[in-house]
Amino acid sequence: MEVPEPSPAVTEAAEARAQQALVDAAAAARERLLAEVAALPALPGVYRYFDARDNVLYVGKARELKKRVSSYFQKDHGGTRIGLMVARIARLETTVVRTEAEALLLENNLIKALNPKFNILFRDDKSYPYVKITGGGFPRVAYYRGAVDRKHRYFGPYPGAGAVREAIQLIQKVFRLRTCEDTVFANRSRPCLLYQIRRCSGPCVGLITAEDYARDVRDTERFLLGDEQQVVADLQAQMMALADALEYEKAAEVRNRLSALAKVQHQQAVDESSLSSAGREVDVLAVKVAGGRACVNLAMVRGGRHLGDRAFFPAHVEDATALAGGDEDTRSPEQQVLDAFIAQHYLQGTPPPLLVTSHAVDKGLLAALTESTGVKIAAQHQPREQRRIWLEMAQTGADLALARLLAEEGSQRERTRALIDALDLAIDDPDTFRVECFDISHTAGEATQASCVVFQDHKMNNSEYRRFNIDNITPGDDYAAMRQVLTRRYAKLAEQVAAEGAPPATAKVRLPDVVLVDGGKGQVSMAREVFSELGLDLGLIVGVEKGEGRKVGLEELVFADGREKLSLPPDSAALMLVAQIRDEAHRFAITGMRSKRASVRTGGSRLEDIAGVGPKKRAKLLQRFGGVRGVAAASVEDLQGVEGISRDLALEIYRALH
Known part of the structure; x- marks a missing residue:
């Protein structure tokens, strides 16, 4: 018995009911959110806004939680950055604290931990x-x-x-x-x-x-x-x-x-x-904001000696400066950036007693720093004599560093747009353009490794790089290695795409816009087989084929979906970007392969596998005996002579290496 198809009118009615249900659910969620805001206490604290996907949008502090949070919802902010953020708020969390100083500490700890979209964020650097x-x-x-x-x-x-x-x-x-x-x-x-x-x-x-x-x-x-x-x-x-x-x-x-x-x-x-004893331990902070970016240049003076400077470039400046204090905040963007840097940089460190700054610093921030670190901190933004010279030097450094960054980013943006246009991709926002590039490296089949490097936000994102140890293949079979690495990289993501549909371009885990393969027709054919088996779009695959005579600048792009080869001029910005990504994948693969090969040849992993021999003891053993072979040649008494090695552990090491 055939089931009659629903009429167009019935289908349209069903779609309308579904759409209305979504609108009603959104309205109900907004009502619950407003009721939660109305119930907030008039106490100091920290608030967090989350979107529908539970991504944190913004972290803020308030002298009075109810007054501050309510200000976001009491009027229509239109198409401003505040309006765009408020429209995305699905829920909020708050934490009540005793003082503003505690709120400041908690706010900046959460900013570092959660990486909110609309906060000024300074990347954690290595320790000094x-x-x-x-x-x-x-x-x-x-x-x-x-x-x-x-x-x-x-x-x-x-x-x-x-x-x-x-x-x-x-x-x-x-x-x-x-x-x-x-x-x-x-x-x-x-x-x-x-x-x-x-x-x-x-x-x-x-x-x-x-x-x-x-x-x-x-x-x-x-x-x-x-x-x-x-x-x-x-x-x-x-x-x-x-x-x-x-x-x-x-x-x-x-x-x-x-x-x-x-x-x-x-x-x-x-x-x-001209320097007092307190003035001989100084940090000099100069801020420059332009072109939607900011630079904080930190110069260090210790013992009256200028030790040099370092430039910091925070993220989310435009969004954050629009949101940082709402209508109550009269600070300039430079002051907001400076306050954010001081809070994030010094709250978990040991600041000097004097900060010389290009702009005035919030007194409450200095009081919180003093309470948190135990160091009485003063700030001076209109210095004289030697400190004025230091500040002028730092300001010049900030101006130059920001100008250089904007020039570099402009060039990188042009390269990104050129590659998007060359590949004829339908991408409106180049900031979301993502490329993942793969390369295989080995020495005559030994220690085969594959690399995956990621290009996004107009730069190489080394925190997302991955290496893959390739096993269970015929030594030297690059095609089998490529099959294995692509399968391991995209199998789970393909299942997610099949179940839920392609995630948006802003999602943390998503398919790249281009999968770049270092190789010609052979490697592209292997990539096509893997993507066909996984049900992924073949149009994502682009191979980089060596040109005539394998000369740099003569590479051609090979496609898996049947398009003709693409030859770009040697001075093409798109080809320069492809070469940059390909070369980075090659570098990352070959360094990993060499490290793995050295470990295999020297037996370095044999020491790592011995229970009780951690990194410090292993380093002492290698340093004392000149390498793994020296450790293996040592007697139990010799091993016992190394600091931290007991007789029982020395016996265990001796047995493991013989």
């Missing part, structure tokens, strides 16, 4: 580097990055690795402290090259007394703390005493050390008479 002077009889000076402990002394922080290495080179020239590892120091029988070129005093073989070396360590510490004048005076007295004792060669060496120190002092060009 320090100059480290170890404890012990003959301390060494070293570059250090990480958590500090009380066994050693640390000086800094420095804005970058280069500044630390410059400081260490100066310490070697002037004070001649050793830089060698303790294991090397303990086993020297004659001085090393650094002694020969007068960069070390040779404590390893007794060429300097413990008392004289301790004096050099004290002078180094005073220099790093900024007491340069006293250090110079002591060196001058030492030089005169040597000259009076007719030890002219040694006096000349001290004279050369003084010259090196004087050169650094001249380069700093700091009028120390």
Whole structure:
């Protein structure tokens, strides 16, 4: 019996009822949200807005939660950024706290943890580097990055690795402290090259007394703390005493050390008479906002010495500055960016007692910082004399860094648009354009690895890079390796697409707009087979085929959906972007393959597999015996002599390696 198809009128009525049900559900959800807002207390706290997909939109703090949150819903914001965000709010969460300072702490911890769409967000960078002077009889000076402990002394922080290495080179020239590892120091029988070129005093073989070396360590510490004048005076007295004792060669060496120190002092060009003791530990912060982007340039002054600067570029500036305080906020975009940087940068660190800033800083923020860190912090945004010079230098650095960023982003945007146009893709917003590129690397079939690199937001996103160990294939079979990596990468996503439909371009996990394969027809054919089996769009696949003579700039694009090959001019912006992505995939694959190959050949994983041998003990063993083969050749007694290795563990290591 045939079932009659519904009439068009019935179908339209059903669609209308479904549409009305969605509207009613949205209205009911909005009513529940407004009722929740009306019930909020007039207490300080932090609020979070979420959209329908449970993505966090915005995190804010308030002196009075009810008043602040209600301000978002009490009027029509139209097509403004506030209006666009409010229209997406599906639910909210609030946390009541005791004081505004607590609200500030919680707000910035949540911003870092949740990465909201509409907050100014500074990316967490690596920890800052320090100059480290170890404890012990003959301390060494070293570059250090990480958590500090009380066994050693640390000086800094420095804005970058280069500044630390410059400081260490100066310490070697002037004070001649050793830089060698303790294991090397303990086993020297004659001085090393650094002694020969007068960069070390040779404590390893007794060429300097413990008392004289301790004096050099004290002078180094005073220099790093900024007491340069006293250090110079002591060196001058030492030089005169040597000259009076007719030890002219040694006096000349001290004279050369003084010259090196004087050169650094001249380069700093700091009028120390204008600096109080508090003014010798300063962070200088300059802000520039333009073109929808912002730059905060941080310059560090420690011990009265300018150590250099570092530029920070926050995300979500345009959206966040429109939303940060609503109608009650009279701060300029520069002040909002500066306050966000200070809160996120210093709340979990140790700030200096003085911040010199290009714009005024919220006093409540400084009070919260003082309460949180235990350091009484002051801010000065209209400095004089030397601090004014530092601020002008930082402001110039911010201007130049932001101009450079905008120029680079403009160029990258042009490349992205050129590639979209060259591939004839229907993409309205280039900011969402995503490319995933795959490459295979091995050495004659050994240690095969595949790489996947990701291009999105007009840049390479290395946090999304992935490597795949390729197993159970014929060694050297690149086609089988490509089949395996594409299947592993897209099988689950294909199931999701089949069940739910393609997620939007803004979703965190989605199919890329282009799947770039480093290879010609063969690799593209393999990719076509995988995508056909998974039910994915063949139009996503683009192969990069070497041109005539395998010359760079003559590559051709090969398609899996039957389109003709595409040859782009060598100076094409689209081809330059393809080459950049392809080369990055190749670099990422080959570095992973080499690491895996080295591990296989040296048996490095054998130590990793021994219970009780963690990274620190493994490093000590490799350092003591010069590699895995040396560890394997060592006796149980030799292994037991390494710090942290008990006899039972030494026996376990010996059995595992024999």
